Amino acid sequence: MATLFILLFIITLFYIAISGRLFVCLNLLIVQGILLFGVALYELKEINTVNLLIILLETLLFKAWFMPMYIKKVTNRNRIKRSVEPYVSGFNSILIVSLLIVGSLLLAFYLHNESLKISYLAAAFSGILTGLFIIVSRKEIIMHIIGYVVLENGIVLLSFSVGSHLPLAVNAGILLDILISVLIFGLFLNKISKTFKDMDISQLKSLTD
Amino acid sequence: MYSLLLILILSIVFPGIIVRIKSITAGRKGPAILQPMSDLIKLFRKDSVYSTSTSWVFKMAPIVSFASLIIAVLIIPFGSERGVISFQGDFIFFIYLLATGKFLMIIAALDTGSSFEGMGASREALYSMLAEPAFFVLFASYCMLTGSTSFYDMLHSLHFQSTLAIFLAFLSTYNLFQISMLENSRLPYDDPKTHLELTMVHEVMVLDYSGFDLALIQLTGHIRFVMYSMLVANLFIMPVFPMWLSVLIFAGITVFYAIAVGLAESFRARYKLRNNNKAIVILIPISILIFFGCLLIINNLY
Numbered sequence: 012m013a014t015l016f017i018l019l020f021i022i023t024l025f026y027i028a029i030s031g032r033l034f035v036c037l038n039l040l041i042v043q044g045i046l047l048f049g050v051a052l053y054e055l056k057e058i059n060t061v062n063l064l065i066i067l068l069e070t071l072l073f074k075a076w077f078m079p080m081y082i083k084k085v086t087n088r089n090r091i092k093r094s095v096e097p098y099v100s101g102f103n104s105i106l107i108v109s110l111l112i113v114g115s116l117l118l119a120f121y122l123h124n125e126s127l128k129i130s131y132l133a134a135a136f137s138g139i140l141t142g143l144f145i146i147v148s149r150k151e152i153i154m155h156i157i158g159y160v161v162l163e164n165g166i167v168l169l170s171f172s173v174g175s176h177l178p179l180a181v182n183a184g185i186l187l188d189i190l191i192s193v194l195i196f197g198l199f200l201n202k203i204s205k206t207f208k209d210m211d212i213s214q215l216k217s218l219t220d
Numbered sequence: 221m222y223s224l225l226l227i228l229i230l231s232i233v234f235p236g237i238i239v240r241i242k243s244i245t246a247g248r249k250g251p252a253i254l255q256p257m258s259d260l261i262k263l264f265r266k267d268s269v270y271s272t273s274t275s276w277v278f279k280m281a282p283i284v285s286f287a288s289l290i291i292a293v294l295i296i297p298f299g300s301e302r303g304v305i306s307f308q309g310d311f312i313f314f315i316y317l318l319a320t321g322k323f324l325m326i327i328a329a330l331d332t333g334s335s336f337e338g339m340g341a342s343r344e345a346l347y348s349m350l351a352e353p354a355f356f357v358l359f360a361s362y363c364m365l366t367g368s369t370s371f372y373d374m375l376h377s378l379h380f381q382s383t384l385a386i387f388l389a390f391l392s393t394y395n396l397f398q399i400s401m402l403e404n405s406r407l408p409y410d411d412p413k414t415h416l417e418l419t420m421v422h423e424v425m426v427l428d429y430s431g432f433d434l435a436l437i438q439l440t441g442h443i444r445f446v447m448y449s450m451l452v453a454n455l456f457i458m459p460v461f462p463m464w465l466s467v468l469i470f471a472g473i474t475v476f477y478a479i480a481v482g483l484a485e486s487f488r489a490r491y492k493l494r495n496n497n498k499a500i501v502i503l504i505p506i507s508i509l510i511f512f513g514c515l516l517i518i519n520n521l522y
Binding site: 012015018025029102105116120 | 391495502504506508512
């Protein structure tokens with residue numbers, strides 16, 4: 012059952028790579044949050060209620076509700092253009108993301124041993140690589156945040172792949188990191204929109220002293 | 221042999237069901253179920269008109285395409301029945317038979333010397349090229365899962381016990397459905413109703429055919445459609461099922477398929493031509509995902 016969630020997670024990665032609309036990407040983040048919650052619930056059901064509560068907070072509340080909603084709110088308030096403008100065309104992105112995912116599958120099978128779960132590891136690497144790819148291949152700042160969140164989802168899966176050995180503190184640290192970064196991005200966007208109408212980072216090239 | 225018979229029988233009603241569903245959703249009563257077939261019979265009685273710029277390639281293409289499709293149908297098993305032609309690696313033979321038919325149609329389109337048909341041929345070639353890896357990887361993963369390379373053994377030893385396997389079956393059904401929509405030039409990749417040459421894909425390729433040849437091409441299209449539904453049905457028919465149940469499942473899936481095609485054609489628009497590539501290439505990663513799932517099942521790692 013958990014593998015099914017993992018496969019669906021990888022499908023959402025393809026969808027994010029190909030999607031031309033901002034809100035589709037945000038909805039996919041919600042889906043990813045729910046899938047991660049499913050994986051977490053399936054993986055850690057014998058662990059105590061505090062742990063479960065933290066995971067619930069992390070995946071459902073934070074990833075599937077707060078973050079997408081916050082980004083949507085910022086987008087609406089600043090009237091940001093809702094189409095994704097990639098440097099790499101959709102056709103090429105999907106090819107590159109497929110290659111990244113095949114690469115991570117190979118890596119996961121190469122690293123295979125008893126204490127690692129291959130499917131989680133593969134999905135984690137693909138999440139991390141796809142997140143990085145989205146960050147470097149899209150022009151909007153909002154898409155950079157989305158890429159960052161996808162990367163973080165990959166890291167969460169990585170923590171699941173080693174079982175419950177990863178200390179909770181590490182996870183909480185990453186979570187705090189993301190929270191702060193999303194908040195800062197939001198503030199940044201609110202400020203920047205007073206000066207510039209567009210959130211296209213290619214305009215930054217024309218900045219001079 | 222059963223597969224050929226069943227496919228031929230169901231391809232008589234298949235186009236009629238699609239047309240009927242489309243008219244019902246549009247609020248019309250619609251033609252009789254067998255109307256497309258009587259249109260075909262009328263066309264079969266007519267003579268073909270050939271352009272002076274065409275050569276023997278143009279005359280040969282529909283016949284070769286039809287013949288290769290019939291041979292391809294002979295390979296497909298049905299339930300516990302082995303296909304008439306069955307050997308190790310026959311699924312590769314199957315794919316290349318279909319490709320042969322398509323190749324002949326493409327060079328026949330180029331043979332006419334019309335720029336429109338060249339354009340259609342180029343699009344058709346591109347889309348087939350993008351869909352082929354998806355098809356190959358899909359069947360290769362089933363080969364890997366079952367350890368055999370012939371259609372019969374592959375489908376015979378395929379069974380789904382875990383949720384993952386059922387999910388994979390649904391994914392492959394989705395992929396096969398999309399590939400069949402593409403190969404049969406249907407929505408959302410191509411609109412069979414379109415009347416502008418610039419936006420056609422398949423229709424513009426066969427623009428110069430008339431009479432008998434046109435009928436043959438249309439019949440090939442209908443049979444190919446039902447053949448894909450047979451492939452999908454084979455994923456769900458277990459060899460232990462009695463014959464009547466298998467036939468029932470196949471007929472049910474085919475009718476459902478026709479209804480789905482009819483509904484899709486009534487309610488959705490075609491992709492923009494430039495987005496078509498993107499939509500088709502997404503089938504490859506889905507196939508890779510199926511491959512990965514099969515790998516997990518084999519190694520018992522899920």
